[in-house]
Amino acid sequence: MKDFIKKYEVWIFLTLAPLISTIIVYARIKGIIPGFAYTHGRFYALLFLLVCIVKFTRGNEGIKDVFRPMLNWRVHPKWYLFSLLFALTIATITLLLKGFYNGEEFFSLVQLDFSATSFRAAFFILIWAFVGEVVWVSYSVRQLTKITKPFYASQIVGAFWTLWWVPVVYLNAGVITDLPIWPLLFNMLGAAGMCTVIYGKTKSGICVWLLQYMLNMSILLMPVSPRVGGIPTYTAFSIIYFITMLVFMYFMNPSKTMKATD
Numbered sequence: 001m002k003d004f005i006k007k008y009e010v011w012i013f014l015t016l017a018p019l020i021s022t023i024i025v026y027a028r029i030k031g032i033i034p035g036f037a038y039t040h041g042r043f044y045a046l047l048f049l050l051v052c053i054v055k056f057t058r059g060n061e062g063i064k065d066v067f068r069p070m071l072n073w074r075v076h077p078k079w080y081l082f083s084l085l086f087a088l089t090i091a092t093i094t095l096l097l098k099g100f101y102n103g104e105e106f107f108s109l110v111q112l113d114f115s116a117t118s119f120r121a122a123f124f125i126l127i128w129a130f131v132g133e134v135v136w137v138s139y140s141v142r143q144l145t146k147i148t149k150p151f152y153a154s155q156i157v158g159a160f161w162t163l164w165w166v167p168v169v170y171l172n173a174g175v176i177t178d179l180p181i182w183p184l185l186f187n188m189l190g191a192a193g194m195c196t197v198i199y200g201k202t203k204s205g206i207c208v209w210l211l212q213y214m215l216n217m218s219i220l221l222m223p224v225s226p227r228v229g230g231i232p233t234y235t236a237f238s239i240i241y242f243i244t245m246l247v248f249m250y251f252m253n254p255s256k257t258m259k260a261t262d
Contacts, residue, residue: 006057010143013053014156017135018163020045025167035173040124042168043131050135069138069205070130079202083211086194087218090244094224094237122217125175129213136161137195138205142258150196150254158192159185176219178226183235190242191215193249200254215241 005012021042028038054062098104136157144153162185168174169181195208202208223229224237 002057005053009053009057010140013050013135014140014160016049016053017046017160018166020049021164022167025171028171028173038173043128046135046164047131050139054139066134066139067205069142069199069203070134070209072202072204073206075202075204075207079198079204079207080210083198083207084214086211087215087241088222090241091218091222091224091237094233094240095222095229097236097240098229098233125216125220126213128175129216130209132212133195133205133209136192137199137208141192141196141199145258150200150258151193151249154192154196154249155189158189161192162188175216176225176227178231180226180231180235183226183231183238186235186242187238190238190245193242193245196258197245197248197252197254200258201252203257 024033024038024042024045027033028035033041050066051063054066058065140157140160141150141153144156148156162181165174165179165184165188166181169179169184172178191212195211198211199205199208219225219234219237224233226234229237
């Protein structure tokens with residue numbers, strides 16, 4: 001049994017992750033767990049699941065390996081700046097195109113709405129982004145790149161990441177609400193791809209963490225979310241993010257660097 005789980009470790013995790021999300025959402029719908037436990041539990045349960053699987057198959061050394069990228073902070077400052085500004089730039093481009101298409105004033109669209117979230121909520125999103133970096137990139141992408149190219153690994157992870165979101169979308173109680181499934185899929189495929197590109201260039205989980213955090217914050221702070229900007233705007237944002245990821249994936253091909261060290 002242990003050999004089987006070890007052989008298919010990453011696939012077992014990726015399969016169980018959406019199931020765990022479904023169970024937690026079901027428990028919330030039935031009133032079994034309170035809102036606070038649901039909001040935080042779906043992230044921490046995901047991390048707990050991963051730790052349990054890796055502990056069973058590879059012991060403490062395996063757990064250390066999962067978190068190892070988070071210790072690498074000595075990277076060129078340009079990557080921190082890139083991670084900080086990338087999603088904001090995509091959101092700005094989206095709003096620029098929206099203004100051009102609708103004949104609206106660009107500067108009336110591009111406004112940061114800091115009232116959209118509180119400092120407390122921003123802090124929690126930072127913690128959840130940390131969990132996301134660990135489970136989806138530091139673990140899942142790195143494991144899959146051992147058997148396939150980084151691009152394919154990222155898209156597999158993006159697909160399962162979307163499946164993890166599906167029950168949350170059904171309940172409509174997540175970091176971002178009113179999410180349509182197909183644009184969400186492009187968003188997650190783009191997110192997983194860009195995280196893979198940044199990790200391939202830096203080997204830093206911190207840069208990936210910041211990239212993912214800013215993706216969530218950009219959607220909340222700028223009017224590109226489905227609730228504020230409308231579904232067409234969010235759809236455009238997701239597709240532009242995905243296409244931009246493809247460009248970066250092609251020109252910054254992380255295949256050699258990831259294969260060489262992971």
